[in-house]
Amino acid sequence: MAPIKDNLSAVLYGINDMRLEQRPIPVPKDNQVLLQMEVVGICGSDVHYLTTGCCGPFVVKEPMVIGHEASGTVVEVGKNVKNLKPGDRVAIEPGVPCRYCTYCKTGKYHLCKDLFFCATPPDDGNLSRYYVHDADFCWKLPSNMSLEEGAIMEPLSVGVHACKRAGIKVGDVCLIAGAGPIGLVTLLSAKAMGASKIVITDIMDVKLNMAKQLGADHALKIDRNMTEEQIVKKVHELLGEEPNVTFDCTGIESSVRICVAAAGLAGVVVLVGMGKVEMTLPLGSALIREVDVRGTFRYVNDYPTSIELVSTGRINVKPLITHHFTLEESVKAFEVAKTQEGNPIKILIHANPNWKRS
Incomplete structure (x- = not known):
């Protein structure tokens, strides 16, 4: 694979202070995959972080990459990854637990006290060109599902849960x-x-x-x-x-x-x-x-259900998608989310520079 140089990222520095900057290209660990980010949705929690610097008990204290409702394409896999290969399109479940505590072992991994969660301080999110994530929390999308639908699996999983x-x-x-x-x-x-x-x-x-x-x-x-x-x-x-x-x-x-x-x-x-x-x-x-x-708190074991409901046609999430922006337009996208101009429901940001407006 040719060297990757562009990892433009949307970084939250403080209240109403979001900046686009280049970040180092992340390197996947043995059980992780490197993803070319495709679509990232704006969540209400993202807007809270931008406008107030916090969401519930979570407070932004250091610069943080925003975004957690996302889909991406695998470009590189760690040596222990068996479930994915380069070229696979995935929905990214943003919460990765420790896998060893009582909650994890009893199937309630979303309550893990050592949970990593994208764009929840101090963890960086994935509104960037490239991002690494644990392979077992990347869910392969069926061929009849779009990357835009893949990004909607995060909020849909909240409803499913x-x-x-x-x-x-x-x-x-x-x-x-x-x-x-x-x-x-x-x-x-x-x-x-x-x-x-x-x-x-x-x-x-x-x-x-x-x-x-x-x-x-x-x-x-x-x-x-x-x-x-x-x-x-x-x-x-x-x-x-x-x-x-x-x-x-x-x-x-x-x-x-x-x-x-x-x-x-x-x-x-x-x-x-x-x-x-x-x-x-x-x-x-x-x-x-x-x-x-x-x-209820987020979701647990719900991504497979959400993908099944959409891929079989029992749920159509496309009407929820009202706005599209490029990564370079992230500040503008968040302004629309803040002001609710145009009555947005789900605002999507396209991180892949090759995306074209239809």
């Missing part, structure tokens, strides 16, 4: 609070897994219209003057019954309260959005209704 935590099955009736990207992938996942009726809520018509296009049975616009009781009553009226599964995809306390209050007897509430550490919730009524409240 939320639905697995909920135990979604054929005939379930659901409420999804929030029609942002995560609410929409949760909607797609729930439909694919058999949910029969879904109502989704948001404060913006454009988001609700997209939710309807993606299969929501009902789209409820929330007026800021509506009380929680009024919203719960409207959800029940639209569905014709109480939902047995509710998802909060906002992290907003009032939204979580509504999800708990709206759930039917022996229902399940799944918390997907990250919000305040402490909230006041109607747990007394949840107790006597035997409502389960379940947390």
